Amino acid sequence: MIGQMLFVPLLALVYLACLFMIAAYGDRAARLGRRLGGPWIYTLSLGVYCTTASYYGGVGIAMEAGLAFLPIYLGPVIAMFLSPLVLYKMLRIAKAYHITSIADFLAARYGKRSKLGILVSCIALIGVAPAIAVQLKSIAVSINLLRSGSVHDAPALANDTALYVALGLAAFTILFGTRQVDATERHQGMVLAVAFESAVKLVVMLAVGGYVVFWLYAGPADLSARAEAAGLDRLLTFDGTGMSGTDWLLMALVGGLGFLFLPRQFQVAVVENQDPGHLTRASWALPAYLLLFLLFVLPIAVAGILQEVPVPDLTILQLPIDHGAYALAVAVFLGGLSAAAAMVVVETIALATIVSNDLVLPFLLRTGWLSVAASADPSRLVLLIRRLAIVLIVLGGYLFFRLVGAHLTFIEFGMLSLLAAAQFGPPILIGMYWRDANWIGAMIGLCLGFAVWCYTLLLPAFVTAGFGGEELLARGPFGIDLLSPHSLLGFRALTPTGHAIFWSLLLNVLGLVLGSLLGHATGLDRTQAEMFVDVWSRADATRMWRGEVRIRDLRDMLQRFIGPERTAELFAADARRLGVRLPLEGRADARLVQTAERQLARAVGSASARALIGSMVKSESIGSRNVMEILDETSQLIRYSRELERKSSELERATQELREANRRLREVDRMKDDFMATVSHELRTPLTSIRAFSEIVRDNPELTEEERENFLGVVTRETERLTRLINDILDLSKIESGRMQWRSAAVSLATAVRDAVDSVTPLLDERKVNLTLDLGRHDLAVQADPDRLEQVLINLISNACKFVAVGKGRIQVVIVETGDQVELRVEDDGPGVPPGEREAIFGKFIQLGDRLTAKPEGTGLGLSISRQIVEAFGGTLRVETSRLGGAAFVATLKAAKPAVDAADAAE
Numbered sequence: 001m002i003g004q005m006l007f008v009p010l011l012a013l014v015y016l017a018c019l020f021m022i023a024a025y026g027d028r029a030a031r032l033g034r035r036l037g038g039p040w041i042y043t044l045s046l047g048v049y050c051t052t053a054s055y056y057g058g059v060g061i062a063m064e065a066g067l068a069f070l071p072i073y074l075g076p077v078i079a080m081f082l083s084p085l086v087l088y089k090m091l092r093i094a095k096a097y098h099i100t101s102i103a104d105f106l107a108a109r110y111g112k113r114s115k116l117g118i119l120v121s122c123i124a125l126i127g128v129a130p131a132i133a134v135q136l137k138s139i140a141v142s143i144n145l146l147r148s149g150s151v152h153d154a155p156a157l158a159n160d161t162a163l164y165v166a167l168g169l170a171a172f173t174i175l176f177g178t179r180q181v182d183a184t185e186r187h188q189g190m191v192l193a194v195a196f197e198s199a200v201k202l203v204v205m206l207a208v209g210g211y212v213v214f215w216l217y218a219g220p221a222d223l224s225a226r227a228e229a230a231g232l233d234r235l236l237t238f239d240g241t242g243m244s245g246t247d248w249l250l251m252a253l254v255g256g257l258g259f260l261f262l263p264r265q266f267q268v269a270v271v272e273n274q275d276p277g278h279l280t281r282a283s284w285a286l287p288a289y290l291l292l293f294l295l296f297v298l299p300i301a302v303a304g305i306l307q308e309v310p311v312p313d314l315t316i317l318q319l320p321i322d323h324g325a326y327a328l329a330v331a332v333f334l335g336g337l338s339a340a341a342a343m344v345v346v347e348t349i350a351l352a353t354i355v356s357n358d359l360v361l362p363f364l365l366r367t368g369w370l371s372v373a374a375s376a377d378p379s380r381l382v383l384l385i386r387r388l389a390i391v392l393i394v395l396g397g398y399l400f401f402r403l404v405g406a407h408l409t410f411i412e413f414g415m416l417s418l419l420a421a422a423q424f425g426p427p428i429l430i431g432m433y434w435r436d437a438n439w440i441g442a443m444i445g446l447c448l449g450f451a452v453w454c455y456t457l458l459l460p461a462f463v464t465a466g467f468g469g470e471e472l473l474a475r476g477p478f479g480i481d482l483l484s485p486h487s488l489l490g491f492r493a494l495t496p497t498g499h500a501i502f503w504s505l506l507l508n509v510l511g512l513v514l515g516s517l518l519g520h521a522t523g524l525d526r527t528q529a530e531m532f533v534d535v536w537s538r539a540d541a542t543r544m545w546r547g548e549v550r551i552r553d554l555r556d557m558l559q560r561f562i563g564p565e566r567t568a569e570l571f572a573a574d575a576r577r578l579g580v581r582l583p584l585e586g587r588a589d590a591r592l593v594q595t596a597e598r599q600l601a602r603a604v605g606s607a608s609a610r611a612l613i614g615s616m617v618k619s620e621s622i623g624s625r626n627v628m629e630i631l632d633e634t635s636q637l638i639r640y641s642r643e644l645e646r647k648s649s650e651l652e653r654a655t656q657e658l659r660e661a662n663r664r665l666r667e668v669d670r671m672k673d674d675f676m677a678t679v680s681h682e683l684r685t686p687l688t689s690i691r692a693f694s695e696i697v698r699d700n701p702e703l704t705e706e707e708r709e710n711f712l713g714v715v716t717r718e719t720e721r722l723t724r725l726i727n728d729i730l731d732l733s734k735i736e737s738g739r740m741q742w743r744s745a746a747v748s749l750a751t752a753v754r755d756a757v758d759s760v761t762p763l764l765d766e767r768k769v770n771l772t773l774d775l776g777r778h779d780l781a782v783q784a785d786p787d788r789l790e791q792v793l794i795n796l797i798s799n800a801c802k803f804v805a806v807g808k809g810r811i812q813v814v815i816v817e818t819g820d821q822v823e824l825r826v827e828d829d830g831p832g833v834p835p836g837e838r839e840a841i842f843g844k845f846i847q848l849g850d851r852l853t854a855k856p857e858g859t860g861l862g863l864s865i866s867r868q869i870v871e872a873f874g875g876t877l878r879v880e881t882s883r884l885g886g887a888a889f890v891a892t893l894k895a896a897k898p899a900v901d902a903a904d905a906a907e
Contacts, residue, residue: 008146008333009164012139015334016168019193019341020175026189034819036192037274039281045191045268046286047198049076049259050293051131051343052138052336053414055201058294060313061411062301066235069411071248072418073294075255077287083279086260087269089432091279093535094270098601101350102266102424103358108601109431109532110439111525114608117358119443120424123450124263124354125393127420128347130461131262132397134413135340136162137405142317142333163398169344170394173352174387187349191272194346197338202293204335208316209296211328212303216319220299227302235298247498254501257425258418263350264343265421271350313410344397348390355389356382361608378560404465415497416457419504423449426509435529440519441512449508456485456500549588549613554596557612561600570599575839690715742872743785746896749822750775752786753813756793760801769801769809776815782822782893784873792869792877795862796826796889803830803886810884817895821875824891827882838879842867866891 029036058069079086090105099105103124107117140162217223227233234240243251259265304315307322317336320329361382426449427442460473476484486496488503521529551571558567574592575581588596593613600609697703697711753775757764764771782789800811809829816823833841842863867877875893882888 008143008330011330011334012143012165012337013168015337016172016341019197020172022196023172023175023189023193026192027187028189030188032819035188035274037188037272037278039275039278040285041191041195042268042273042275042278043282043285043289044195044198045272046265046282047202047289047293048194048264048268048342048346049262050198050201050290050339051135051414052339053131053134053410054293055205055336055339056138056142056313056316057134057410057414058297059300059304059315060409062235062297063304063309063312063315065242066240066298066301067238068241068243069294069297071251072255072414073290074252075257076259077290078252079256079259080283080286083283086429086432088276088279089535090260090270090428091273091276093432093532095276096535097531098598100271100357100601101354102261102263102428103354104601105266106424106427106431106442107358109528110427110437110442111522111528113439114358114362116439116443116446117362119446121354121358123420123423123446124351125396126458127417127423127453128263128351128393129397129400129417130408130413131417132344132347132394133401133405134408134410135344136166136398136401137413138336138410139165139340140401141311141314142336145314145317145321146329146333162401166344166394166398167391169341170348170391172341173345173348173390173394187272190345190349191268194268194342197342198289200338201335202289204331204338205293205296205316207328208320208332209300211325212319213296213299216303216323223299223302226306230306232302232305235302243495243498244493246493246502247495250494250498250501253505254415254418254422257422261424261428262347262417262421263354264346267346267350344394348393351393352386352389355393356385357608360385360389365608365612382561403467404461407465408461412461416461419453419457419497419501420450422501423453423504423508426505426512430509430512431529432532434516435526435533436521437512437516437529438519438521438525441515441517444515445508445510445512448511449504452488452504452507453500456488456496456503460485460496549593551583551588551592554588554592558596558599561612566599570595572839581840690719742788744783744873745786746781747784747786747789748778749780749782749815749824749893750778752789753793753815753824756790756797757813759790759794760798763798763801764811767801767804767809768807769804769811771797771811771813774812774814776817780815780817780822781896782873783896784875784893785869788869788872792866792891793824793826795866796891799862800826800828800830800887800889804828805830812884818892820895822893822895824893825888826891827884827888828886829882829884830886832881832886833879841879842877 026036054072061069093099094105097108099108103117103120106120107113110116140160213220213223217226227235241248260269300316300319301312303319304312307319309315309318309322311318317329317332320326320332423446426445427437431437431442463470463473471479473485475481481487482489486492486499488499491499491503494502555567555571558570574595597609597613600612694715697708697715703711753773757771757773797811797813801809804811812825812827814825814827816825863877870877870891870893873893875891877889877891880888880890
């Protein structure tokens, strides 16, 4: 008896341990640079929509109302067919602006206002509690049914298995969902585990359906005949649902909106997406998944009625138990555990991000508890907040389950959460296409819609559970029939659920539209609207910034929130953009500020990032209203020039920005003059030598043959130098003007290295340099232009040869595979490159010999051209310390399919 009681909980723990291992494998693959999130994994992860409310509750509602379960799944099918219009644009917006959650999406669209983020967070937390509750209820009752054959809805707290499973799921979520502060990080391990769970519950549903139809009965014809004899053919008709056509449309609408805007769906569909192209397959594969998932719902429901199963929601578990198929019953339990675990894990990760970024951090920033100037590392605090939030969210769902769990069906739990999430639909969908939608309308619409949801669905749930009088539902408060939760204003044409959907979404849309038309939009509102509506053209637009921020202060704050390594990469990229090293005491320009803000948004959300950046602006302090409403003048100059002409203060700011732009243009003009002067000097030097030695030969016929050969040799070398210089300038001009003709092909990297070595062999022999090669697989290929790749290799090897000691220098060329990339290392034992010079040497006409010793041979353009060639094919070129003691030039290129040599092909 004890063994039977312990078997199911132990089985659940073993299954969860398997999920741990799957997630750990996915995370380990991610750290090694391997991407496991292909289109099929992405599609299966979207299957997290099918929770236990679908897994168990679909059959339960089919037993009572036949086809009434279908509209909830028609909505996601329609949403996927419309993904090019909706989901694809959401993906573009989220990736462009580093959106971390659905609350962050809405806050960013409507002026980066923390008030809106707080409202959305509260709605999400309250609305998701029923969904978590039904997962815990399903686990509890299914374990009880397997262990004892009966259902105990509310066991003692110490004996409640659901509580322990809830804590286990919270631990799982913490381990694999809050490893880094970056909320846009992809949880590859978690997604892999969720995809596995989606596959498990689908296989189990098909197995149970096959068992019922072909084992308990003699096939579909036999089951259909028995159903008809029992008068159950009504379940296959529209009338058997007890719903009107309007109810069907409303249920399909809320299903589609819930599929798009449930926090967990936004997490897997948008935040975890690795490639927008995955939507192409998911647009048809997910509807196919749902079709298979629902294929046997009606046959199982009919069998449940014929077998007189006492609890409709547990029919798929009860039928195998009643007929001695205990192994199948255990599989059904694991399928339900899969559905519950996937939902709880993904939902709590999404909600924990919302809690930290849109509730707690804005509060800490406004109250001063989290100071920008403090020295403590805030990333640990952010992770702690998210981990505590995960535990509290799961326990909140458990509390809801304990309060009303015994009085609602699985599908009723699910509808509560679906309709709550559907409230996010109007402000998101309308906001992505209507520029004039503003934060006032969004706040009004969400408040109205959520209030109606609470009154028409949540309140009746608590009344049914005994928290209030039944008269409230039947006659309305104070006996006012027009205020009855199930028949507002006397409207009784719909089911209670359809009634709640109709009124909540109607008032939501009306509040959004009217509030936007009557409310006043600020400059930041208009800017954010433009950025979201026209995301295809404005994602990379740079906005003007009011105030001054020192580069050093910006760097120090970023290091605290996103880490030194990523901060260094950000500033190095900006230095390459400007072509100069950033002065730490200088003023950050608009693009650098915008980039920093977007990187911060990855960690703390858009509203908090805006507040953090605003707190650093001279003359502005955290918590003031202006910090959260800083005007973005770029879009205003484009779209509201007439209005700005009437505002002298705005014109003064625009004039100041124009002066700054003019100063930068002058700087660009100076850099052009410097470039021309350098080119002229470099051309004049060999030309002077050529002329001088040519005149010597011409004017001195008495020269000996040896002297003449010597002078002509100098002329030849200077001519070759001049040719190299002109070729390099032409190459640089073509690359920077975009006129370079690239030929992309799969190139054997080992072959390219050997060809380059053959070209520089005379130089190696002349300087007596020892060259060693470690080229790995011969068929290892990269995607590049063969000729340009060889040019890069020749440049790197010859460059190394010039700096090593004559007669004893060493050069090593190594090829290393790293996942879907290939790393080529050219290392030497020369003097190396000081850390402060490692970016500068990739500039034009920069040679390290200028700073260390005498100027080496060359034009000073080779490294600049080499980097641009490598970057043209999606790679990188950097310099670091060599293992030989000198410099190591590292080129990272994309791997391609193995190249096939002509000789191999002939064989």
